Amino acid sequence: MRLFSVDGKLYKFMSTLWDILKLNFLWLVFSLPIVTIGASTVAAYSVTLKMVDNHEGNIMSDFYESFKKNLKQGIILGLITIFLAYCAYINIEVFNKAKDNPIIFLIxxxxxxxxxxxxxxxxxxxxxxxxxxxxxxxxxxxxxTYKYFFRTILLWIVVALLIGFFNFNVPLIFIGLIIGPSTVFYGASAISKKIFRNIENDNISSWT
Structure with missing residues (x-):
């Protein structure tokens, strides 16, 4: 039956799922020092961008090569992301726990x-x-973000739905640990890749 053939949809789905499992494991392992989570995320995106474009490759070698190449910049970008997230969290926590709920912290x-x-x-x-x-x-x-604002909103919604889904209950949290991050990267890559193609096709010379 074609469904179970190498070209069938079931085979492609299982193959993609297996790649996502492997990628998620690599992302978790290379993110363990915490400080390298940014470089690990860049490496994961380098793989998922190829996956959504149906470019066959070796998950492990592609990930590792990108990790080495982008280690320094990835670490910096990761630290910037963590710093911004922490600042936002602290301000909202102060608003929630302060007796008079100073609105300036929420804003x-x-x-x-x-x-x-x-x-x-x-x-x-x-x-x-x-x-x-x-x-x-x-x-x-x-x-x-501003040029493709509606697509960006769609990306935010997709990511939020995926995160919400994997945090819905204990079994899904467990599944999320196994495939959650790489699934988010894959979904975001599917939207990002289309935008990147438009930019490349338009040959916009104004990008920094």
């Missing part, structure tokens, strides 16, 4: 979250696909 938390999302959303896949400085990558992420 500050929301503002930092928005600024972080705008600059970080495409930063990791951009760094995985193109050579650039950290500043240039962050600025390009912001440009893409």
């Amino acid at each position: 500050s938390g929301i503002f930092i979250s928005y600024i972080g999302l705008v600059h970080i959303t495409y930063a990791f896949p951009l760094l995985a696909r193109y050579e650039n400085t950290i500043k240039g990558t962050l600025l390009n992420s912001r440009k893409i």
Whole structure:
């Protein structure tokens, strides 16, 4: 039956699922020092961007090569992301726990979250696909966010739904540990890749 053939949909689904499992394991292992989580995320995106483009490759070697290549910039980008997330968290926590609930902390938390999302959303896949400085990558992420704002909202919704799904109950949390992060990277790559293609096809010369 064609369903079970090498070209069948079931085979392709199982093959993709196996690749996602392997990629998730690599991402977790290489993220263990915490400080390398940014470089590990860039490496994961380098793999998922190829996966959504149906480019066959070796998951382990592709991941490791990208990890080595982008180690320094990935670490910096990861630390920037963690810092912004922590600042937003602290402000919102102060608002929630303070007796008089000072609104300035809520506004500050929301503002930092928005600024972080705008600059970080495409930063990791951009760094995985193109050579650039950290500043240039962050600025390009912001440009893409505003130029393709409705697609970016779709990306945020997809990521939020995936995170919410894998945190719905204990069994799904367990499944999320096995395939959650790489599934998020894969979903984000599917949307990002289309945007990158449009930019490349339009040959926009204004990118940093």
